[in-house]
Amino acid sequence: MADNQKELELQIQELQQQLEQMKANRGPSVYDSYQTTLTSRYCSPEMSKLFSQRSRHSTWRKLWLILAESEKELGIDTITSEALEQMRSHLEVTDEDFEVARVEEKRRRHDVMAHVHAFGEVAPAAAGIIHYGATSCYVTDNTELILMKDAMDLLLRKLAKVIWNISKFATQWKDLPTLAYTHLQPAQLITVGKRAAEWAHNLQMDLERIEYERNALKFRGAQGTTGTHASFLEIFGGDGAKCDELNKLLCKKTGFPSCYDISTQTYTRKVDLVISNAVSGIASSAQKIAQDIRHLANWKEIEEPFEKDQIGSSAMAYKRNPMRSERICSLSRELMSKPVNFANTFADQWMERTLDDSAIRRMDIPEMFLLADAILMGLDNVSSGLVVYPKRIDARVQEELPFMITESIIMKLVAKGVSRQEAHEEIRVLSHQAGSAVKDEGKPNDLVARIKATEFFKPIWEELDTMLESGLYTGRSVEIVERFCGEGGVLDQRLKDYKGFLEKATTAELNV
Structure with missing residues (x-):
């Protein structure tokens, strides 16, 4: 047991030495340890910064501050104005604060308490009331x-x-x-x-x-260790209404609608x-x-x-x-x-x-x-x-378009008195012949030529060339796009709340 304690003390001394090295700008290079490719290669600086250790633990300090402020507003007189002012002056966790917390966590095996102690060092008047009534x-x-x-x-x-x-x-x-x-x-x-x-x-x-x-x-919010408000009931002398008011204050200060x-x-x-x-x-x-x-x-x-x-x-x-x-x-x-x-x-x-x-x-x-x-x-x-x-795009359309007009050909033949079933069978046979020429012989699609050479289709021969205009077969595509994406359309209305941002936005530059 004594050996373990000695080893722990040596580790703490090593961490403290590293702290001194960091202060002297002699810390280890980032190239000597694994770095996530998400932050080094792919994502934006703002998202990376949001989830940084400094952002996270500075938010802890802001939460401790608003808890103390709210408790004081609700009558906890042991929380002094000096304590609150010292907390406000040290809301951003510095590199030195992180190193102090790292030493404390090694000793206490608890990250929240390590940062409580680190905060207390720079805000000594508040050291006794930081985290008052709260669970981690x-x-x-x-x-x-x-x-x-x-x-x-x-x-x-x-x-x-x-x-x-x-x-x-x-x-x-x-x-x-x-x-x-x-x-x-x-x-x-x-x-x-x-x-x-x-x-x-x-x-x-x-x-x-x-x-x-x-x-x-x-x-x-502040709900106590198992969500019963027990610790805050004790702080407020059994007044449940003050527990509710505490959470309303916390929500107001953080911009949430409620708990x-x-x-x-x-x-x-x-x-x-x-x-x-x-x-x-x-x-x-x-x-x-x-x-x-x-x-x-x-x-x-x-x-x-x-x-x-x-x-x-x-x-x-x-x-x-x-x-x-x-x-x-x-x-x-x-x-x-x-x-x-x-x-x-x-x-x-x-x-x-x-x-x-x-x-x-x-x-x-x-x-x-x-x-x-x-x-x-x-x-x-x-x-x-x-x-x-x-x-x-058009070349690829033209390769397939003869097949795609077959349904229209059938409809036109039926309109001229031809049996739909007979028309379907005739066009099916020619389509498979043209498909075989394309796939087995590597030839162009000659379905239209085959139709023009087959007497059965004579009633629509004169209409065939105009039927090969690809724009005839896109249905209501243009109208659908205009209605959804055009000026005053669905998306135009939907993105109104983002208009200010969109007017200034630039295209994202990829790191690699």
Whole structure:
């Protein structure tokens, strides 16, 4: 036992020496330890900063301050004005504060108490009242709720920007006919803009879901160790009304509408699950969009931005790999896995709380938002600079168009008194013959020539050439795009709250 104590003291001395080294700017290089690629490579500085240690632990201090302020307002005279002023003067955790907390945590094996002591060192008049009546989850859980609220605000603006980009793209290309696909086989024509409008529609649903969860988010507040208010009842001499007033003050000071009606030691981990379901919706929409773009790039119809000096392949110099869309898919796959973790964590909370929620949430909550942020940065970059090749698109349409007009040919023949079944059989035979020529012999699609050479179709021969105008077969695509993406349309109305941001927003620059 004595040996263990001696070893602990040596470790603490080592940490204190490291503190002195840090003060002298002789700390270890960041290149000597693992750094998450989310913050070093993919996500934005603002999202990275939001979930930084300084942001998190400075929020702890703000929560301790508003708790003390509120308790004083409700009659706790032992909390002095000097104590509050010292707390206000040291709300941002400094590098030195972190090192003090690190030494304390090594000694006490408790991160919250380590930071209580570190705060008390710089605010000595408040050292005795910091965390008064609170359990650790007062700072940890309420901080998570604050950070998630702020993170959703960041995501909503970036999501609105992507929707806006795609809406403008859809409007620009609303009348360019293109092949539609069902089962990844050519189907009836749509327009380039109509497909993009569907992308925007999916993202609109994500926007609305995240807005709902952000606005529904509540505060844990000061609920006591198991959510019974017991410690605060003692502080306020059994006055339950003051416990309620305390939580109203805390909500007012943090910008939350109210506290959750029921709390255990924590706010229910169901909250994390419903938020993750909403945020991960971005990933499923993004992966669908990025995969569509990857297919279109393979067909040489639409490509993501490709810079002048960008290299597609170290070996194959001609390649223009869709690396940005591939990155979006990769990050999306990881984000879509997060709700499973949150569901398992919620389900595994025995009784009023078990600590096996702690380590995984320290990773999953920040990563969920960092991933969503990185995905939206990628989508913003791609959707701002999509390159369309109209002639290539039309060439591919013309390869398939003869097959696609067969239904119209049948309808015209029936209108002239021909049996629908006979017309269907005749066109079926010729279609398969033309398809065989394309697939087995590598020849162009000659279905129209075959129809012109077959006496059965003589009633519509004169109409065939005009029937090959691709714009005749896109249905109401243009109208649909205008109604949804055009000026005064659905998205224009939906994004009104983001107009100020969108007018100033610039395209996200990717780190790599």
